[in-house]
Amino acid sequence: MEKRIIYADHSATTAVSDEVLQAMLPYFKENYGNPSSIYRIGRENERAILDARARIAACLGADPKEIFFTAGGSESDNWAIKGVADKLAAKGKKHIITSVFEHHAVLHTCEFLEKHGFEVTYLPVSPDGLIDPQQVADAIREDTALVTIMYANNEIGTIQPIAEIGAICKAKGVLFHTDAVQAVGNVEIDVKAQNIDLLSLSGHKFHAPKGIGALYIRKGVTLPNLIHGGGQESGKRAGTENVPGIVGLAKAIELATADIPAKTAKLTPLRDKLIDGILKIQDTRLNGSREHRLPGSVNISFVGIEGESLLLMLDHYGIMASSGSACTSGSLDPSHVLLSLGLSHEVAHGSLRLSFGEEFTEADADYILAVLPEIVERLRAMSPMWETIQKEGIHFNEDKTKLVK
Amino acid sequence: MNYSEKVMDHFINPRNVGEIEDADGIGEVGNAKCGDIMKMYLKIDDDTITDCKFKTFGCGAAVATSSMATEMIKGKSISDALQLTNSAVMEALDGLPPVKIHCSVLAEQAVKAALTDYYQKQGIDPEPIVGKVPEMEEEED
Ligand SMILES: Cc1ncc(COP(=O)(O)O)c(C=O)c1O
Ligand SMILES: [Zn+2]
Numbered sequence: 001m002e003k004r005i006i007y008a009d010h011s012a013t014t015a016v017s018d019e020v021l022q023a024m025l026p027y028f029k030e031n032y033g034n035p036s037s038i039y040r041i042g043r044e045n046e047r048a049i050l051d052a053r054a055r056i057a058a059c060l061g062a063d064p065k066e067i068f069f070t071a072g073g074s075e076s077d078n079w080a081i082k083g084v085a086d087k088l089a090a091k092g093k094k095h096i097i098t099s100v101f102e103h104h105a106v107l108h109t110c111e112f113l114e115k116h117g118f119e120v121t122y123l124p125v126s127p128d129g130l131i132d133p134q135q136v137a138d139a140i141r142e143d144t145a146l147v148t149i150m151y152a153n154n155e156i157g158t159i160q161p162i163a164e165i166g167a168i169c170k171a172k173g174v175l176f177h178t179d180a181v182q183a184v185g186n187v188e189i190d191v192k193a194q195n196i197d198l199l200s201l202s203g204h205k206f207h208a209p210k211g212i213g214a215l216y217i218r219k220g221v222t223l224p225n226l227i228h229g230g231g232q233e234s235g236k237r238a239g240t241e242n243v244p245g246i247v248g249l250a251k252a253i254e255l256a257t258a259d260i261p262a263k264t265a266k267l268t269p270l271r272d273k274l275i276d277g278i279l280k281i282q283d284t285r286l287n288g289s290r291e292h293r294l295p296g297s298v299n300i301s302f303v304g305i306e307g308e309s310l311l312l313m314l315d316h317y318g319i320m321a322s323s324g325s326a327c328t329s330g331s332l333d334p335s336h337v338l339l340s341l342g343l344s345h346e347v348a349h350g351s352l353r354l355s356f357g358e359e360f361t362e363a364d365a366d367y368i369l370a371v372l373p374e375i376v377e378r379l380r381a382m383s384p385m386w387e388t389i390q391k392e393g394i395h396f397n398e399d400k401t402k403l404v405k
Numbered sequence: 406m407n408y409s410e411k412v413m414d415h416f417i418n419p420r421n422v423g424e425i426e427d428a429d430g431i432g433e434v435g436n437a438k439c440g441d442i443m444k445m446y447l448k449i450d451d452d453t454i455t456d457c458k459f460k461t462f463g464c465g466a467a468v469a470t471s472s473m474a475t476e477m478i479k480g481k482s483i484s485d486a487l488q489l490t491n492s493a494v495m496e497a498l499d500g501l502p503p504v505k506i507h508c509s510v511l512a513e514q515a516v517k518a519a520l521t522d523y524y525q526k527q528g529i530d531p532e533p534i535v536g537k538v539p540e541m542e543e544e545e546d
Contacts, residue, residue, distance in 0.1 A: 306440060308406070308464035309416070316417055334440070346437040382422045384444035385437055385462040 011355035017207040023251040027244040052250035061190035072213035073181040074105040076200030083223030088145035129158035129288035151183035155337040156288030157297025166195030185256025208252035212245030267295035277369040304386030305379040409499035415469035432518025445515035466505035474512035
């Protein structure tokens with residue numbers, strides 16, 4: 001079979017698209033002025049930012065004044081969570097609710113706050129990777145400052161019941177932040193209808209460059225200034241603006257949200273074809289709900305093989321993907337997301353995440369389905385763990401989270 | 406992961422993969438919990454390692470170090486094989502990324518475990534010759 005090059009790691013990052021690059025280019029050379037300057041190329045940059053802010057706001061159902069540019073998802077998450085914590089601690093609210101399978105930008109921020117006198121409730125997730133809104137409601141207390149629950153999980157692609165959680169938070173008068181880094185461009189977002197107070201997004205997940213993102217801060221919510229200095233971003237995040245990045249972000253989010261139903265209709269059958277095809281391989285498991293799942297995201301565990309070696313073999317065949325195995329992270333523990341589903345270490349070690357975007361084709365799916373079984377067979381043939389499993393009749397338990405005799 | 410060409414070569418084309426049916430010594434080290442398991446089979450004839458095969462569950466570094474280790478001890482005397490260190494294996498692979506060094510120790514341990522098994526089968530106490538090999542940890546649930 002002819003070798004193909006397939007980038008199936010969109011959840012990690014994406015390429016800057018041609019349209020986005022073209023939109024950005026003038027702001028590197030001829031339109032290089034400082035947006036704060038008085039002359040023409042300064043004013044043009046100020047206008048470009050104003051325009052970008054409005055266009056981004058429109059994609060989220062927000063007001064332009066509610067969009068603040070940041071350097072990406074991690075910064076937005078940090079600002080939202082620490083900002084609310086700081087504001088509300090003064091009112092005696094020192095409790096935060098989040099979930100065990102958030103991105104580290106959220107989890108490590110919460111852990112930091114715990115060291116500074118905050119209490120954090122880490123909600124569990126269901127075996128198929130979903131948060132139960134009722135558990136959010138039950139966890140809210142008098143002193144709860146913030147609920148922060150991700151919109152879509154970056155590893156297993158599950159989409160959370162954000163509107164329900166938003167409604168609960170609104171009813172209880174608690175601020176609600178969502179890390180929507182993986183959701184933007186994949187699901188319809190309306191911050192007003194979904195009662196979202198704060199939302200993080202990151203450009204490089206939808207064909208804008210790395211290092212540009214935004215935080216939506218609902219009108220009426222005031223966060224402390226993130227960076228002190230000049231008056232940029234209403235004085236909240238000082239520093240001369242990343243104008244090319246901002247312009248690129250606006251273009252990218254418009255393109256990404258222009259026709260989500262069409263994108264979903266195109267990618268869902270390919271995703272399901274991959275899932276069905278891969279699950280035909282013996283002793284495999286789909287991680288995360290099949291139904292509440294991003295249209296371009298697949299996560300499967302393969303018993304008896306280790307994730308990194310699977311990735312290296314796939315790379316050899318031209319397929320770029322990722323894994324939640326331990327060895328890639330340099331720690332001995334596999335991904336906290338897979339463990340949160342109740343997977344044993346052995347099952348979590350052999351995981352594969354394929355995440356793709358609009359350029360993904362049927363031929364790509366066919367190619368993956370053609371080479372993957374061979375690779376799995378080859379790695380299993382050299383795996384002493386697989387040998388033991390076969391010899392001792394070890395198999396999955398009922399919910400396929402552990403291996404049992 | 407910044408793997409050297411040699412590591413990638415030994416990963417994609419591992420040498421001496423498989424089992425030896427009538428092995429004289431078999432050693433298995435590591436555990437599934439930490440993510441790497443290595444099993445080493447030795448055929449020994451008159452103090453010489455005449456054949457050596459391995460099976461590894463693990464990352465690229467674990468597979469490549471197993472493969473390189475088998476090449477380095479095949480045809481060698483037992484005392485030479487006992488001199489094999491993980492740093493020598495790493496060096497032969499043109500180095501490993503710092504986070505991967507812990508994966509390379511298994512190769513040295515697997516050789517020692519296989520030789521321990523060999524001596525035990527001969528009714529000889531292996532410890533004065535081979536030294537102590539870390540026990541395989543059982544996975545607890
Ligand atoms: C869910 C989620 N949150 C936050 C981030 C961090 O975004 P950034 O790399 O822009 O800081 C990522 C990206 O890795 C993500 O997937
Ligand atoms: Zn390893």
